[in-house]
Amino acid sequence: MAAITDRQRLAYANAQAADGRVNLEFETDEGMTLNMGPQHPATHGTLRIVVKLDGEQVLSCEPVMGYMHRGYEKLTEVRTYPQVTTLINRIDWLGSFANEVPFILAAERLMEIEAPPRAQWIRTALFELSRIANISLFVGDMALHIGAMTAAFYAFRDREFVLNQIEAATGGRFHPNFDRIGGLKDDLPKGWIADTKAAMERIRDFCDEMEILVEGNEIFEARTRGIGVIPAEVAMQFGLTGANLRASGVDWDLRRDEPVGLAWNEVDWNVITHPDGDSFARFWVRLQEIRESTRIVDQLLDGLPAGPYMAKVPRIIKVPEGEAWVATENPLGEMGYYVVSQGGLGPFRVKIRTASFNNVSVVPWVCRGVYVPDVITILASLYFILGDIDR
Amino acid sequence: MTSSLVLGLELAYWQQSILRSLGILLAVLLPAGTFVYLFLFKMVSFMQSRLGPMEAGPFGSMQLLAEVGKWIQKEDIIPEKADRLLFKIAPYLVVSTVLLTYIVVPFGPDMIFANHDTGIFFALAVSSISTLGVLAAGWASANKFSLMGGLRAAGQLIAYELPLILAVVGVVIQAGTMNMSGIVAAQANGEIFGFDGIGSPYFITQFLGFVIFMIAVQAELAQTPFDMPIAESELVTGYLTEYSGIRFLLFFIGEFAAVGAFGAIAATLFMGGWAVPAAWADLNNNIFNLLGPLILMAKMTLVGGFIFFIRFTMPRFREDQLQKLAWTVLIPLSLVNILATTILKVAF
Numbered sequence: 001m002a003a004i005t006d007r008q009r010l011a012y013a014n015a016q017a018a019d020g021r022v023n024l025e026f027e028t029d030e031g032m033t034l035n036m037g038p039q040h041p042a043t044h045g046t047l048r049i050v051v052k053l054d055g056e057q058v059l060s061c062e063p064v065m066g067y068m069h070r071g072y073e074k075l076t077e078v079r080t081y082p083q084v085t086t087l088i089n090r091i092d093w094l095g096s097f098a099n100e101v102p103f104i105l106a107a108e109r110l111m112e113i114e115a116p117p118r119a120q121w122i123r124t125a126l127f128e129l130s131r132i133a134n135i136s137l138f139v140g141d142m143a144l145h146i147g148a149m150t151a152a153f154y155a156f157r158d159r160e161f162v163l164n165q166i167e168a169a170t171g172g173r174f175h176p177n178f179d180r181i182g183g184l185k186d187d188l189p190k191g192w193i194a195d196t197k198a199a200m201e202r203i204r205d206f207c208d209e210m211e212i213l214v215e216g217n218e219i220f221e222a223r224t225r226g227i228g229v230i231p232a233e234v235a236m237q238f239g240l241t242g243a244n245l246r247a248s249g250v251d252w253d254l255r256r257d258e259p260v261g262l263a264w265n266e267v268d269w270n271v272i273t274h275p276d277g278d279s280f281a282r283f284w285v286r287l288q289e290i291r292e293s294t295r296i297v298d299q300l301l302d303g304l305p306a307g308p309y310m311a312k313v314p315r316i317i318k319v320p321e322g323e324a325w326v327a328t329e330n331p332l333g334e335m336g337y338y339v340v341s342q343g344g345l346g347p348f349r350v351k352i353r354t355a356s357f358n359n360v361s362v363v364p365w366v367c368r369g370v371y372v373p374d375v376i377t378i379l380a381s382l383y384f385i386l387g388d389i390d391r
Numbered sequence: 392m393t394s395s396l397v398l399g400l401e402l403a404y405w406q407q408s409i410l411r412s413l414g415i416l417l418a419v420l421l422p423a424g425t426f427v428y429l430f431l432f433k434m435v436s437f438m439q440s441r442l443g444p445m446e447a448g449p450f451g452s453m454q455l456l457a458e459v460g461k462w463i464q465k466e467d468i469i470p471e472k473a474d475r476l477l478f479k480i481a482p483y484l485v486v487s488t489v490l491l492t493y494i495v496v497p498f499g500p501d502m503i504f505a506n507h508d509t510g511i512f513f514a515l516a517v518s519s520i521s522t523l524g525v526l527a528a529g530w531a532s533a534n535k536f537s538l539m540g541g542l543r544a545a546g547q548l549i550a551y552e553l554p555l556i557l558a559v560v561g562v563v564i565q566a567g568t569m570n571m572s573g574i575v576a577a578q579a580n581g582e583i584f585g586f587d588g589i590g591s592p593y594f595i596t597q598f599l600g601f602v603i604f605m606i607a608v609q610a611e612l613a614q615t616p617f618d619m620p621i622a623e624s625e626l627v628t629g630y631l632t633e634y635s636g637i638r639f640l641l642f643f644i645g646e647f648a649a650v651g652a653f654g655a656i657a658a659t660l661f662m663g664g665w666a667v668p669a670a671w672a673d674l675n676n677n678i679f680n681l682l683g684p685l686i687l688m689a690k691m692t693l694v695g696g697f698i699f700f701i702r703f704t705m706p707r708f709r710e711d712q713l714q715k716l717a718w719t720v721l722i723p724l725s726l727v728n729i730l731a732t733t734i735l736k737v738a739f
Contacts, residue, residue: 149703220706222712223707
């Protein structure tokens with residue numbers, strides 16, 4: 001016990017020192033220090049951004065995270081494998097189902113089980129639905145941060161169509177907990193395919209609407225074009241993933257490049273990239289990705305294979321000893337689970353790689369010299385979920 | 392003081408004063424309340440595909456009273472490090488300027504609180520004082536967000552006061568008077584190139600001036616796309632951040648009453664004010680003391696609806712973009728407008 005207490009004390013001292021360093025750095029020099037957060041409307045959650053200002057211009061800034069740390073990596077160690085999915089779909093709470101998939105895939109890989117094709121296709125479809133639910137909210141949120149309140153309501157309204165479909169299939173709007181080792185909890189309900197296709201049609205209309213209302217607005221363009229430019233090499237150095245990386249012109253999508261058994265390779269879709277790397281590019285790429293996702297869902301539902309939705313798995317799930325790393329292209333970027341098993345009922349250790357943590361790390365680099373409103377634009381366009389940063 | 396004839400009634404000066412005070416409160420609070428309910432609650436709700444308040448009263452029409460009751464009940468918190476005196480008087484400063492603005496707005500042939508010869512000059516000068524209240528609030532709150540909001544408001548005032556005044560200069564030149572009743576009469580009796588069927592409403596003949604005026608008003612009132620002093624996603628709520636309870640309510644009333652005041656000024660300057668074109672009716676008829684306020688309210692509501700429609704459609708400019716728009720586009724354009732008006736005035 002003594003050793004653990006020492007470790008805790010050491011961690012506490014380290015945290016104090018880090019805080020002290022930030023404060024010292026920002027308090028001693030010229031300029032005004034502005035604490036954006038932990039309670040600030042633009043950080044949608046409890047991210048604290050310490051900004052040093054000269055008038056309205058940002059001299060430097062530093063994100064401070066950890067206000068919402070919920071200890072998921074540690075908590076997984078005292079839960080069985082089926083219990084873990086309940087936890088981890090709360091990491092990125094807007095695209096919950098997508099959080100479950102890589103963990104389940106890692107466990108399946110360790111157990112050498114393969115889910116039947118029907119389960120894989122439904123998984124992929126639900127994965128894309130949660131991506132649409134997540135990113136469509138981003139579209140409204142970005143507009144809201146730039147000051148256009150109305151678009152946010154449209155985003156909430158149309159996201160509901162997708163959430164209804166997720167609820168119809170899984171029983172949960174936000175936290176489906178639907179994925180099982182070896183397949184899915186249930187088959188799709190009757191009539192779901194037609195309803196989902198109608199919802200996808202609605203989402204495509206939403207994209208058109210947003211293109212006119214938000215993207216086509218001159219003020220929106222003036223606020224986002226050339227703001228927060230992240231060159232491709234910088235984006236790669238900071239480990240950005242997802243739409244943030246693709247908006248910098250890097251053609252990298254795990255759905256295409258590292259298929260992990262899901263059905264993305266079975267359908268026809270494009271990886272969207274944009275050469276500019278600015279806030280507008282990030283918005284544009286995400287908006288186009290919603291369209292691509294609706295295409296993917298449509299095609300998946302057309303060609304849904306028949307058969308069982310669950311493989312044969314033992315009643316009590318014990319994962320054999322071993323280590324596995326599975327990462328997928330989640331709504332926010334690359335999300336991966338490194339699962340270490342020692343043959344027990346639950347994982348011995350799980351390392352969760354989330355996209356937002358890396359995506360936010362670029363903030364100090366990209367926010368130098370911009371104005372205060374641009375900080376908000378950049379934060380909104382980088383699009384992070386606090387649960388995804390702090391876990 | 393001598394007594395005078397108001398609406399055919401013989402009233403002493405003190406009676407007139409009480410009537411005027413009540414009248415100005417009515418003139419400020421009625422449009423403000425109407426605007427909040429009609430536009431902030433209902434129009435915006437329909438724009439944003441929601442219902443808005445539905446429970447308090449029929450279609451939620453009593454919601455505003457409920458809100459006022461809520462704000463009055465709330466604790467009036469003053470931050471520890473705040474400049475207490477400034478912090479306390481700032482909201483009153485903002486509200487009182489709006490009350491003063493209404494003094495020179497004519498509501499009918501005799502329905503005017505004070506018939507200044509330089510009425511429009513007085514209205515614009517007084518309305519600028521509210522920014523002092525905002526600046527004081529931002530400074531006194533001892534909050535960095537508030538301070539930035541206050542400073543932004545000051546910068547915005549300086550930038551947008553100029554196009555506002557220059558746009559009005561065009562109207563003054565065309566009407567040949569700064570008296571607001573005179574401007575109303577000039578529009579009602581005017582003619583457009585010999586056609587006097589609709590008088591000469593200046594939003595047609597002074598179209599450029601009208602556009603500039605409305606843009607500047609939008610900025611002057613700090614409504615989106617020019618709402619940097621509040622900028623709720625950047626500065627929390629700017630200079631309002633530390634206010635709560637009754638003082639917040641006063642700011643809120645000030646904001647919406649100011650929309651009403653500028654709506655009234657815009658309606659008077661560009662839409663003929665309380666009058667209808669002189670070709671339609673005899674404007675000296677006493678009935679216009681009753682109809683005038685209603686006509687003006689209808690026109691104010693149009694202008695207010697337009698202001699709120701823009702507010703809930705547009706994203707927000709950045710501070711430097713706002714300054715750039717004012718100094719490089721609006722001010723040169725309004726100067727051109729004055730020049731063109733002068734030339735046309737001399738030519739015709």
